[in-house]
Amino acid sequence: MEPANAVPQRPRRQRKLQVALFVTCLADLFRPSVAFASIRLLKRAGCRVAVPAAQTCCGQPAYNSGEIAAAVPVARAVIETFEPYDYVVIPSGSCSGMLQQHYPALFEGEWRQRALALAAKTWELTHFLTEVAPLPAVTxxxxxxxxxxxxxxxxxxxxxxxxxxxxxxxxxxxxxxxxxxxxxxxxxxxxxxxxxxxxxxxxxxxxxxxxxxxxxxxxxxxxxxxxxxxxxxxxxxxxxxxxxxxxxxxxxxxxxxxxxxxxxx
Incomplete structure (x- = not known):
């Protein structure tokens, strides 16, 4: 039983999700407004958003062309860049699919486990905003x-x-x-x-x-x-x-x- 003069404990503020936005090459080069809109949406959903400056292409062009040896170092760089974050969100089903479905197949051993860990926390934007961090209702x-x-x-x-x-x-x-x-x-x-x-x-x-x-x-x-x-x-x-x-x-x-x-x- 607490003493009568006990100071009420404030409820602990829930930590905001640490989300990294994977911008994609096409958004970066042809339609930056998609990336900026994605940032605003993620912030509206209550997330803390980072856009890692070291991010590069996901490696999909090389992978889809059968140049697996060229895709592997690109994938490693992406894994290293995005590992520190709670989630990786991508405004593209194509790039999301590359990270989620195809990265683990590129590796064995420790790198495969790292690829699987990244895949598990990678989400396409609309999927993330409906399943993980829903947007506030609009009346x-x-x-x-x-x-x-x-x-x-x-x-x-x-x-x-x-x-x-x-x-x-x-x-x-x-x-x-x-x-x-x-x-x-x-x-x-x-x-x-x-x-x-x-x-x-x-x-x-x-x-x-x-x-x-x-x-x-x-x-x-x-x-x-x-x-x-x-x-x-x-x-x-x-x-x-x-x-x-x-x-x-x-x-x-x-x-x-x-x-x-x-x-x-």
């Missing part, structure tokens, strides 16, 4: 702006099961209902190096994706992988189609003010 949100359709990137969909999460966030945070594509699980034709090796097939695939998007009546196509979005936006601009393309992080962060992907700044 009185009402749908506004153009109709929206959503493109599911192959890596996020097939390797990580990312499908319901982005739709949930768009509905709860932005009040948006998705006008679904008739074939949402079909590849857009990007496929990393595939679009360079097979340009004719890639162009037909992205044309089919664009025609499907236009058939929904949507004026805005949203997705979670910049590789897909750059491919779709580039083809839409070549065809002079009335379709904006944006990364989901930009919408969730309330920052759709700048030019859409593929539009001049």
């Amino acid at each position: 009185g949100v009402a749908a506004a702006g153009p109709g929206v359709t959503y493109h599911d990137g192959c890596a996020g969909l097939r390797e990580l099961g990312i499908k319901a999460q982005p739709r949930q966030l768009l509905r709860e945070q932005c009040g948006l209902q998705i006008s679904e594509l008739s074939r949402p699980e079909v590849c857009c034709g990007f496929g990393g190096t595939f679009c360079a090796k097979m340009p004719g097939i890639s162009a037909k695939m992205v044309d089919d994706k664009l025609d499907d998007a236009l058939a929904t009546g949507a004026e805005l196509l949203v997705g979670g992988d910049l590789g897909c979005l750059l491919n779709i936006a580039g083809r839409a601009r070549r065809r002079q189609l009335p379709l904006e393309v944006r990364h989901i992080a930009e919408l969730l962060a309330g920052d759709p003010r700048g030019p859409a992907i593929g539009e001049p700044g």
Whole structure:
């Protein structure tokens, strides 16, 4: 029993999650607004966010091209850079899949264990914001702006099961209902190096994706992988189609003010 004059103990403040943002090469070089939007979202979810300056490419281009010997040192550098943090969050299903699914296969022994540990704490952005650190609820949100359709990137969909999460966030945070594509699980034709090796097939695939998007009546196509979005936006601009393309992080962060992907700044 505590003495009568005991000082009440203040409840211990819960430690904020230490989250490192893996920016990705495409965001760094072509769409930095995706990284800044991701930072704002993670802070809104109550996380402490770091962006390690030593981070590099995840090694996926070399890995997908069969250059395993070139991918290994890149993967080691990523593991060393991100080991100190509670979580690694990536606004890309493709890069997330590389760290989660493919890094452990590159190594044996101690490095394999380190790769597995990193994989276990690596999350794609929308998955993290629904399963680990949910965003605060938004009250009185009402749908506004153009109709929206959503493109599911192959890596996020097939390797990580990312499908319901982005739709949930768009509905709860932005009040948006998705006008679904008739074939949402079909590849857009990007496929990393595939679009360079097979340009004719890639162009037909992205044309089919664009025609499907236009058939929904949507004026805005949203997705979670910049590789897909750059491919779709580039083809839409070549065809002079009335379709904006944006990364989901930009919408969730309330920052759709700048030019859409593929539009001049």
